[in-house]
Amino acid sequence: MNVFAKYVSGIDNPDHRLKLEEILSWTADRFPNLQPQIKWNTPMFTDHGTFIIGFAAAKHHLSVSPEEAGIAHFADDIARAGYSATSRLFRIQWTEPVHYDLLESMIQFNIQEKADCSAFWRK
Template structure:
C-alpha cells in the first residue's frame, strides 16, 4: 500500500479515498504476488511486467480497468453486478457495493490469460 500513499492522499473526498483504499488493500492482500505501482498517474497491479488491473477515481465512480479482454470475458457478470462499462473500463458508482467476487475473477483471469505474455498490454 505504500506505493499508493501519495495517490490516495490526493483524493479530496474522504469517502472516495476510503473506498479506493479498501479496494487497493483488498487486491494487495488477496494477490500478494502482484506488484503494486503507479503508472500513468493511476494505481495498478502487474505480474511479471505485464498489466493485470488498474483503477482510477472519477467524480461519480471508481473506474476498474482489466483491459478489453477482461471486459469482454466478464461483460455479462459486470452488468449483473449493476455496473456499466465501456470497452476498456468498468464503472463502480461510489454508492454501489463492490463485487469483490467479480474483481477476483477478473484479476485471476488476467493472471492466467497473460501468464505467457511478454508485453505490458495485450497485443
C-alpha cells in the same frame, strides 16, 4: 501500500478515499504476488511486468480496468453487478457495493491469460 499513498491522498472526499484504499488493500492482500505500481498516474497491479488490473478515482465513480479482454470476457457479470462499462473499463459508483467476487475472477483471469505474456499490454 506506500506506492499508492500520494494518489489516494489526492482524493478530496474521505469516503471515496477510504473505498479506494479498501479495494487496493484487498487486491494486495488477496494477490500478494502482484506488484502495486503507479503508471500514467493510475494505481495498478502487474505480474512479471505485464498489466493485470488498474483503478482510477473519478468524481462520481471508481474506474476499474482489466483490459479489453477482461471487459469482454466478463461483460455479462459486469452488467449483472449493475456496473456501466466501456470497451476498456467499468465503473463502480461511489455509492454502489464492490463485488469482490467479480474483481477476484477478473484478476485471476488476467493472471492466467497473461502467464506467458511478455508485453505490458495484450497485443
